[in-house]
Amino acid sequence: MSDPLHEVLEVLLALYASKGRFPRPNAVTQQQRNAVRQAGPIIVRRLVEILGDAPSRAQSNALLETIRSSNEGINKYTDENLLALARSEIPVEELKKTADDIQASDKRLPCYEGEWPTLPLPRDKLTNQLLDALAEALVKWFKPNYFTWRDPIRCTACQGETQSIGMGQPTPDDLQGGAGRVELHQCKTCRTxxxxxxxxxxxxxxxxxxxxxxANLFALFINAVGLRGRYVWNAEDHVWNEYYSPGMDRWVHLDSCENARDQHLLYDVGWGKKQSYILAFGPDGAQDVSRAYIKDFAAALPRRNRISEGELEKALADVTRARRAGLSAERLAALAREDEGERRFIYGEQLEDTEDLPARQSGTAEWKAARGEDGKHSS
Incomplete structure (x- = not known):
């Protein structure tokens, strides 16, 4: 006769498979069901807590549409006309001075060496050492020197506060600039x-x-200065960017809204944000990077209930396969090495918060508190 604990595990696996997360094992027998009952209702209650409700088709389709639209939107970040326009906006000398100031401070980046050449550079002319200092300089400059936080959107006639009244149709010029959606806001004062x-x-x-x-504009600027960038979508209503660092052998976090670089636990530890899905999109594919940004990934599993893990993995793999179709064998081999480096980072040692990560900086205190991003919900 089988060990009762083994019987319980068989049932747990069968029930877990019913949520679409594992290949389905053999059918559950009455003997196995009885073993679970004998083990007590605590196991059943805990199982329900862990698994939650099975993802509905509507939830899965919504996430699949997010993947489709996010992947489609990546193309504008490598549009040569937009890149040229972005380069005309970037103060190269200021970026170089900022990077040099960083290197002269006690926060010197160990990966930085040498003198600054003319920017922007072709990617093959940027040394590994310069990449990280350039990314640091760019993210420190972008806000508030170039871009500023604004919510709500201000009235163009009287600078009063506005409120959203829905969506409008993009013009041909909007579409050329990469706009897939146009928000409409009405002034509370003059009704403009x-x-x-x-x-x-x-x-x-x-x-x-x-x-x-x-994140939208910064993704373009990352590519404009010769870095390789990605757009990162978070299911809990935030977005940011990453750039690839050959020196660090991985993709590195960048949040221009928060002037942050390489602070993967900023949202989890600093903001206290309870996250579930974090997906990165770039010219060479898509990746689930949730583990890189969530300190206790096991605790986040109950929140990952919008789609089965298998279906999510397949959807992202399909995006990557399509984006890499037609690339040379040499390029595919290089990307495979990068993928392996990313896997080592994501699935390696548990991330540690080695510094005092701040709560969210952008937005009003009331707005941040309502979203649970004021640092007061950190574990």
Whole structure:
């Protein structure tokens, strides 16, 4: 006769498989069900706590649509016309001075060496040592020197506060600038309707927005200076960026809204944000990077209930496969080495908060508290 504990584990696996997370084992027998009952209701209650409800088709489809639209939006960050326009906005000498100041301080980056050449550079001309200092300089400059936080959107006629009244149709110019959506806001005072296209050309004129606009435009700027960037989407209503560092052999966190670089636990430890899905999108594919930003990933598993893990993995793999189709064998081998480096970082030793990470800086105190991002919910 089987060990009762073994019987319980068989049932747990079968129930877990019913949520679409494992290949389905053999059917559960009546003997196994009885073993669970004998083990007590505590096991059942704990199982329900861990698994929660199975993801609905509507939830899965919504996340799949996010993956599709996020992947589609990546193309604008490598558009040569937009990149040229972005380069005309970037103060190269100021970036070089900022990087040099960093290196002269007690926060010197150990990866930095040598003299600054002319920027922007082709990627093959940027040494590994310069990449990280350039990323640091760029993220420190972007806010508030170039882009500023603005929520709510201000009236263009009287500078009064506005409120959202829905969405409008993008114009041909909006579409050319990469706008897939146009927000409409009406002034609470003079009733003027303000269009907020969210396209890159508009953002380079307005130089103001919220975290979505910060990450959108900064993704273009990352590529404009010769770095390789990614756009990172978080299911809990935040977005940021990453750049690839050959010297560190991994993708590195950048949040222009918070002037932050390489602070992967900023949201979890600093803000106290309870996260579930964090997905990164770039020209070479898509990746679930949730483990890199969540200190206790096991505790986050109950929140990952929008889609089965297998379906999510397949969707992201399909994006990556399509984006890498037609690349040379040499390029594919290089990307495979990068993938391995990223896996070592994501699945390696547990992340530790080695510094005093701050609560969210952008937004009003009331707004941050309502979103649980004021640091008071940190574990």
């Amino acid at each position: 309707v303000v269009r907020f296209p969210r396209d890159l050309k508009y953002l380079m004129r307005s130089r103001t927005g919220r975290c979505g606009e910060f």
